[in-house]
Amino acid sequence: MRAAFFNTLEELYHQNEETVVLTADLGFKLFDNIKSRCSERFYDVGIAEANMVGLAAGLALSGKNVYCYSIIPFLIMRAFEQIRIDVAYHNLNVKLVGVGGGFTYGFEGITHFGLEDLALMRSLPNMTIVIPADPFEASCIARLSQEVKGPLYIRLGRSGDPFVHDRQPDFKIGKAITISEGSDIAIFATGNMVYTGRQVSEMLKQRGVSASLYNMHTLKPLDTEIINHAASLHDGIFSLEEHNINGGLGSAISEVLAETRYNGIFRRIGITEMPRTSVGDSDFLRQHYGLTPEKIYNTILNAMEE
């Protein structure tokens, strides 16, 4: 997914002279082509995220369209105040490209996990948040990001992400993609959990439960229309994200549902506890924290039987 994003960005980087790319010394080999072809618009600023975001603001205030890259907690949490004031409040053309949503970094541990980033970014004014579900979507948002006026947070996986689509989807910022429509329940998933959601939908189908699956690739602005639509058709709604259940997709959907007359079941599925005791790769951690298709399937069935 990361490669798909940067391959597309690389093409656009050469076409658009206002594009500047900054990294806080991460992305081994990722920027080699960008750097070799136009080093004047690429900077490894060193391991200094606060300065990177401040620099980006200064560049954007001078007319540049700036991409900042790092691993999610370093980019979003270390530099959060620079993002809040320098970027979001000034409504600048700064694109924050965070790698490693959820448990992507597996064995590298808690310092590298992206579990609270969506809650933080969702609270900021002017911020658009996009979480591509597969390499096709990553490429789409790389292309669209050039047109976005104002700050944009793009939350990426790293590599080896499965494909949700078999071709370039019709991808519009702020407009959810309906993967499937069913009659019993609705699943809203984001990022890598869209693929998992599809596996869950298949399992539910075997069990005779017909599920709609919506790909919420944009968390802000939220597609409230699709949520209201789903609420009018279904008696069970489930959100699915590799993020703390507080403040992310589930919270965003619950806010919408709480202001409607929806009376059905609603459950947020995501990370509910502090992940610090388990050591493992990302698949192991998803298993441990209940984010495999089997566990999600059971969570949904249990909720429906309550």
Add this chain to the structure above:
Amino acid sequence: MNNAMSNIKTVVEEASAFELDKYTALAVRIRKTILDMIYRTKSPHIGPSFSIVEILTALYFRFLNANPDDAHNPVRDRFILSKGHACAALYAVLAERGFMGNGDLDGFAVNGGRLEQHPNHDVMCGIEVSTGSLGHGLSIGAGMALSSKIDRRPYNAYVLLGDGELNEGSVWESVMFAGHHKLNNLIAIIDYNKIQALGCTRDIIDLNPLGRKWESFGWDVQEIDGHDFEQIFNAMSSLSPEKPNVIILHTIKGKGVSFMQDQVLWHYRAPDELEYKRALKELLL
């Protein structure tokens, strides 16, 4: 990066005694405006505003290529008041220079007004960046200076920092970056009045040897009396074309009013009526 490109102004004719008097009179007028704004609104930060009056006057009336009639000009010099809490001084200077009207100053720190106690981004009014959280300005200034290099548009970015602000780690991230990239069009100015919010800098986080710190990061360092126009003019006319520049201004917190000078109390305190009258009398002496 095109390191050979330099847009530092190196030729400034010597200021005559007559001119120096003109700047001194201007500084008095600006201090009076600050005093009025602070007294009227019971706002904090008169001390750190008074310590930067001469440098702001010199910048806006002699050095900055910035014009209120062409505020968005892409080759204008950029100025960032990174120590945003001293904005009363900036507002007073911007009004004097024509970026704002005096009516705007009436909207300082009043309900429904126009100006907050920290600057809010408004290029038309000469405010390039919202500041108030310390440690942000130098990175942003470095980004502006870098943009000038990329575009080969010659302008300078001036960033005025407080001494206490240098406690912020992010400042040193940008110091390292600018030194490494030899951003010779970035000029950091430090208001070294030696008092921060709760006490003396030497007792809280001693900054010395301040000049040598910056020098070791690859900056050209000048240390001057920050209230002496002649020294300011000379320093601004002797900027290095090779490296980023820092001018350390040795200043006095509360400069201009005897009972405010060098007193930590006047970082926050606003004068009462008696103090206001005494201060006014001293300023107009």
